[in-house]
Amino acid sequence: MKKLCIFDFDGTLFDSVDDVVLSFNKALELYSFPTLTREEYIGFLGGNIDDIISLVLKDNETPENRETFKKTYLDFYDSSKKELSVPFPESHETLMKLQENGVLLAINSNRFNYSIKNFVDKFFADIDFFQIEGHDLDYPSKPHPHGVNKIIKNANVSLDEVIYIGDSITDIETAKNAGIDCVIVKWGYGVKSDWENEYVLEAIDEFSQIFDYF
Template sequence: MKRLAIFDFDGTLFDSICDVVKCYNKTLELYGFPTLTRREYIPCLGGNIDEITSLVLGENSSAENVEKVKKTYLDFYNSSPKDLTVPFPNALEVLRELRDKNVLLAINSNRLTYSLNEFVERFFPDIDFVAVEGHNPPHPSKPHPCGVNNIVEKAGVSLDEAVYIGDSITDIRTAENAGVDCVLVSWGYGNENDLKNDYPTEVISDMFELVGMFD
C-alpha cells in the first residue's frame, strides 16, 4: 500500500514556465544573447539551474556566461512578483483529499528550496508537507535520488510505500534511480517520448486520478 506521494513541482503541481521565460529573456536581452520562445524553453527544463542556463544559452554556453546569466536571472526572478506562476487546476483539492486519507505528502524539485517554500506558503498554507526538498548545492540534483532518499527517511516509510509523481524524463529517471514507483502526468512539460516510457506504472491526464491510487 502506498503511504507517501512525492510530487515534482514545475509542470506537475505548478504551471510556472511563463515567469521563467519572462525573466530569462529579460536576462538574455541584457547580455545581447538570442531570446527563446516558450516552446523553445520547454526542452531546456528539468535540470538544475546551471544545466537549464547552459541549455538556454545554447552555442553561447560557457562557464563564464552560465554564471553571469544564472546570477542575473535569479536576481530578476526573485525580485519579480511571479504572478504568472500558479497551481494547476485542482492541485490544492487533490492535496487536501490525499491529506484527509492520511497520505504523506512531499515535494522534490531541482528548483532551489527557498523558491519552493515561497510558493508552498503562498498557495498551500494548510498542507503539511513531510518534506519540501529542492536542489541544495553542493548536494546533487535530480535525477540523483538524494532528494527522494531524504524524503523517504523523513517520512519513515519504505521505498515500496512511496510513489513519485512527475511530468518529464528527469522525474522518471529520479524515481528509477531511487527505486520507487512513478506516475507520469500528461499536463506538464514532458513530451511524447516521456509519456511512452516503460518505467512509469501509470500515465494520468486528470489530477483527481491520483486520489484513487491511494485507496
C-alpha cells in the same frame, strides 16, 4: 498500499514556465544574446539551474558567462511578481484530500527550496508537506535520488509504500534511481515519449486519478 506521495513541482503542481521565460529573455536581452521561445524553454526544463542556463546560452556558454548570467537571471526572477505562476487546476483539492486521508506529502524538485516554499506559503498554506527537498548546491540534483532518499528515510516507509508524481523524463529517472513507483501527468512539460516510458505505471490526465494508488 502507498503511504508517501512525492510530487515534482514545476509542471506537476505548478504551471510556472511563463515567468521563467520572461526573466530568462529579459536577462538574454541585457547581454544582447538571442532570446528563446516558450517551447524552446520547455524543452530545456528538468535539470538544475546550471544545466538549464548552459542550454539557454547555447554558443555563448562559457564558465564566466554562465555564472554572470545565472546571477542576473536569478535577480530578475526573484524580484519579479511571478503573477503568471499558479497551481494547476485541482492540485490543491487533491493535496487536501490526500492529506485528510493520512497520506504523507512531499516535494522533490530541482528548483531552489526558498522558491518552492514561497509558492507553497502563498497557495498551499493549509497543506502540511512532510518534507520539501529542492536543489541544494552541496548535493547532486535530480535525476540523482539524493533528495528522494532523504524524504523516504525521514518518513520511515518502505520503497513499495512510496509513489513519485512527475511530468518529465527527469522525474522518471529520479524515481527509477530511487527504486520507487512513478506516475506521470500529461498536463505538464513532458512529451509523449515520457508518457509511454516503460517504467511509468500510468500517464494520467486528471489529478483525481492519483487517488487510485491510495
